Amino acid sequence: MKKTAFNAIHHILGAKMVEYSGYEMPVQYKGINYEHETVRNNVGVFDVSHMGEISVKGKGSLELIQKITSNDASKLTPGKVQYSCMPNDTGGIIDDLLVYKISKNDYLLVVNASNIQKDFDWIKSCNSFGAEVSNISDSVSLLAVQGPKSVEVLQKLTDINVREMDSYTFTIGELAHIPNALISATGYTGELGFEIYVENKYAAHLWDAIFEAGKNEGIEPVGLAARDTLRLEMGYCLYGNDIDDFTSPLEAGLGWVTKFTKDFIHSGFLKIQKEKGTTKKLVGFEIKGKGIPRHHYEVLDENNQIIGSVTSGTMSPTLKKAIGMGYVSIENAKIGSEIFVNIRNRPVKAVIVKTPFIK
Amino acid sequence: MLVPKSLYYTENHLWLRKIGLYDFCIGITDFAQKEIGEIHLVEFSKQINEQVNILTKGDSYGAIYGINKTFELIAPCDCKIMEINPNIMIKPSHINTDPYNCWLVILSIDITADKLLTYEDYIQITNDF
Numbered sequence: 001m002k003k004t005a006f007n008a009i010h011h012i013l014g015a016k017m018v019e020y021s022g023y024e025m026p027v028q029y030k031g032i033n034y035e036h037e038t039v040r041n042n043v044g045v046f047d048v049s050h051m052g053e054i055s056v057k058g059k060g061s062l063e064l065i066q067k068i069t070s071n072d073a074s075k076l077t078p079g080k081v082q083y084s085c086m087p088n089d090t091g092g093i094i095d096d097l098l099v100y101k102i103s104k105n106d107y108l109l110v111v112n113a114s115n116i117q118k119d120f121d122w123i124k125s126c127n128s129f130g131a132e133v134s135n136i137s138d139s140v141s142l143l144a145v146q147g148p149k150s151v152e153v154l155q156k157l158t159d160i161n162v163r164e165m166d167s168y169t170f171t172i173g174e175l176a177h178i179p180n181a182l183i184s185a186t187g188y189t190g191e192l193g194f195e196i197y198v199e200n201k202y203a204a205h206l207w208d209a210i211f212e213a214g215k216n217e218g219i220e221p222v223g224l225a226a227r228d229t230l231r232l233e234m235g236y237c238l239y240g241n242d243i244d245d246f247t248s249p250l251e252a253g254l255g256w257v258t259k260f261t262k263d264f265i266h267s268g269f270l271k272i273q274k275e276k277g278t279t280k281k282l283v284g285f286e287i288k289g290k291g292i293p294r295h296h297y298e299v300l301d302e303n304n305q306i307i308g309s310v311t312s313g314t315m316s317p318t319l320k321k322a323i324g325m326g327y328v329s330i331e332n333a334k335i336g337s338e339i340f341v342n343i344r345n346r347p348v349k350a351v352i353v354k355t356p357f358i359k
Numbered sequence: 360m361l362v363p364k365s366l367y368y369t370e371n372h373l374w375l376r377k378i379g380l381y382d383f384c385i386g387i388t389d390f391a392q393k394e395i396g397e398i399h400l401v402e403f404s405k406q407i408n409e410q411v412n413i414l415t416k417g418d419s420y421g422a423i424y425g426i427n428k429t430f431e432l433i434a435p436c437d438c439k440i441m442e443i444n445p446n447i448m449i450k451p452s453h454i455n456t457d458p459y460n461c462w463l464v465i466l467s468i469d470i471t472a473d474k475l476l477t478y479e480d481y482i483q484i485t486n487d488f
Contacts, residue, residue: 031396031397032396032426032427033426225427228427290402291422291424292399292400292426292429315424315426317426344422344429
């Protein structure tokens, strides 16, 4: 099992560790609810170094990125980040990712841990443009600092004006005396927050500096379990649960990052799918009875007919309600429609609601 | 991890306290509550609530819901449910703080205690986990 540069720190802090995408990662420290609320109210720090980083540089880099991703990377200027999808050639999604434009002909793609090798192989196989593609995942450490007080904490550590940073922008500079830290105004929690990329050798120093700076702001480490409840309250997709090689970006509600102003892999098929409409759709729902939905549970209509399946489910720590997302047939996908989730062989009433689940 | 020596255990992380010749209180171990995380809901199967209380080994008779995990309650052997602890459904999070005093049901079982795991057997299982 692979370990991030923060592994020893997690053990010292007494985190419950689990295997996740081939890495030993902290699932929780003091408790899911506590960590979740810390991020919603104060500031929490996540080790997300398991995420993959693929560098695409040189001549042909934009052409390659335009071919493999569904969003329009030509709109990026240096210092901007874009959420995007990597469609496959059968109408599914290889991965969802962030595209960072560092400078002309220098891009960084941030991908899901479970897909690093798959993505890297795919990108290389599509590279008929002569771009330099390298997998730098093992040399990069990544911390997400998320929550309303994250900006206060980070501002103590850098001269860069992080208060003024717009969402989905980044800057490279000194933070806690670490040179060339990439500070990105992004995250996966719905809160104000940042993601900080540094070389592995600075990882422990970065952790210590952030926690020292944040002690008056109630800073706490946060594990993967609360990361999941936070992202699900926002209705954000998780690769492997809500999207995968067999779901199309349009079915998943990712039409907003699927731009037909350019050609990309399988864009012709997706364009037809957009014109004709999809047969199923990813929706959010709230459980009205007892029970908590889980990945793979069946979704039924009032006649007990299967109309879809759950992709993610949890007990929302903010709403104190069981919530979930899942694919249902398009005729059952309207907001307000009543559905039933088969929780342990018992159909439990649920209603389709708009996402995000919290405002 | 807390594992009292005086109890019996099953491979699927249940503890049993002998309270009569064939009767046992049953609950989940400290290991199991830690795996589940913060417990939100304990639910017993509809059949049990409707007084059909004979279970065959492997039958599911309910579930314990954590925020992100559901723990299925499986009958460790052929048994009869004698009583359900009503308090556990009022404040299920008690299981997180005191797993060995939060009994779920009283079972009457048709096997002797030597078919169940001892403290030493169970420690071995959790070490292997």
